[in-house]
Amino acid sequence: MKRNFFYITLALLVGLLGGYFIFSDSHKESRSKSEVHDHGGENTVQMWTCSMHPQIMLPEPGDCPICGMDLIPANSSGDGLVAGQFRLSENAQALANIQTSTVGEGNLNGNEMKLSGKIIVNEDTKSTQPAHFDGRIEKLYVTSLGQMVTMGQPVADVYSPSLVSAQQELLTTYKMRENQPQLYRAVREKFKNWRIHDSQLDQIISTGKVIETLTISSHVTGIVTEILVAQGNHIRTGVPLFKVANLNTVWASFDAYENQIRLIKKGQKIKVTTNAYPNREFDAKISFINPVLDTKTRTVEVRAVLDNRDKLLKPGMFTEAHLAGQSDNTATSIVIPKSAVLWTGKRSVVYVKPRPEESIFEMREVLLGKETENSYEIDNGLKPGDIIVTHGAFTVDAAAQLQGKNSMMTTASALRQEVSLSQGFQAGLESLLPSYFNLKDALVASNPDQAMEMATALEKKLSELNTSQLLPVALKKMDKVKDMADLIAKNDDLEYQRNHFATLSDALTTLVSSLTSFDQKIFIQRCPMAEDHSGAIWLSLEQEIRNPYFGEDMMDCGSTIRELGR
Secondary structure, three states: OHHHHHHHHHHHHHHHHHHHHHHHHHHHHHHHHHHHHHHHHHHOOOOEEOOOOOOOEEOOOOEOOOOOOEOEEOOOOOOOOOOOOEEOOHHHHHHHOOEEEEOOEEOOOOOEEEEEEEEEEOHHHEEEEEOOOOEEEEEEOOOOOOOEEOOOOEEEEEEOHHHHHHHHHHHHHHHOOOOOHHHHHHHHHHHHHOOOOHHHHHHHHHHOOOOOEEEEEOOOOEEEEEEOOOOOOEEOOOOEEEEEEOOOEEEEEEEEEHHHHHHOOOOOEEEEEEOOOOOOOEEEEEEEEOOOOEOOOOEEEEEEEEEOOOOOOOOOOEEEEEEEOOOOOOOOEEEEEHHHOEEEOOEEEEEEOOOOOOOEEEEEEEEEEEEOOOEEEEEEOOOOOOEEEEEOHHHHHHHHHHOOOOOOOOHHHHHHHHHOOOHHHHHHHHHOHHHHHHHHHHHHOOOHHHHHHHHHHHHHHHHOOOOOOOOHHHHHHHHHHHHHHHHHHOOOOHHHHHHHHHHHHHHHHHHHOOOOOOOOOEEEEEEOOHHHHOOEEEEEOOOOOOOOOOHHHHOOOOEEEEEEOO
16 A cells, blocks of 8 residues: 555655656746847837839938839738738749749850841932933833832933934034034034934935934933932923832941940851741851941941842841850850849849848839840849849749739839829820821721820820829829820821830820729730841720831731720
């Protein structure tokens, strides 16, 4: 009995001691964690960030140094993420094949640069057929553009009173040629200066009759590019009748932007491709770089001469020049692959991995510089050592949207905060959209006169809007729309109109995206080929693509990138 009591007592003592040590350690650990937490809370410094530029972290509130928006508290969540950051599981990354790479300084050596342009007539081979005497065209043999004309070919029958008088003089001096041979030769020489063939003079002498209409023969060879007279017209000495060009060679004319000029040299070898022959390359060398910059487009004309003896290349064809990357020792730059960049209107973003060892991502806006075949230079937004998503950026963006973080879709919301339109102004803005759509349709139809008329109507609507209550960002956009409409209304050059329509559409889209309600669905559409392959947007009431930047040349080039309204 005593022995059993001893074992029971011993068991109770062991249990009590074990419980003491277990719960004592747990209490200490809990208290330690609480102390650490409290300690951290006492010393944490409140940081402030920008909803559009999460890389901005400042110790006090204020304005974003990039976009000017109000900074918001960068409160860390329970998982240690600051505003704008989000996690992706390792499994999700593997399934989406998301790949990252570290940004470093470098240059575009070894990469290929592209220039866009057109095939045009080689001006050095152009010739003009002038009239060598006064008269009236009785019959014109050159009647269509593209017609082939060869030297000596009859081009027109002309009646000329002075030629009739000269023929009579020829017959008279012919009879006197034995006694006054010099006078006879002088008269024949006069016909020679008029480019009248000897065969016609011999016919006059043999018949003894004056020919009322004499035939003009061409002294140029080439393809007719312009006809300046019509049958029945009166012509005067020196007035051009038509122009021809020899298309055995043509010019490929390209536009190079300011930041590309330093990498382009006269004599540099290039490969030229066209939409008509996508699988064929034409070798050429740069023969001319315009010494004057076009202040409207901020580009310089670059030309190359192409061999066209097989007549494959037609003036007006769209073309691209591919140049091997040139060594640029003047400066290094941030270069990233095109696959890393996502486009949101005129803004470009990438996804950055702020903590190399963790699967955390955030959106970063970047400013694009020079473009090559497969990469962009980054002028602002990234620094060497940043880790960016180079494959699967769209998947990462979709994950950001699902988690309610900054993404391509939330860019428009941030713009609304910057613009913030009053209800009265919104109604006025929506009322001018029909004028904009009429302007867009005129450019789709490649009708510059109608585009001028529609731009004038848009100007009138813009002048009726009260902009006194607009915030600075919205006011700047409105001024841009007005300026571009004014320029289009005053210029009938179609390409000029389309270039300024791109700027107008970009500014107007920012304003329209800030509307809080819509009477109808509006589609934001984009052509990646416009603006020298940098892309341009426009607004449309139809989902069908009808391209205002190329018209019939590339009517269906583009896609709908966003829908507004219902």
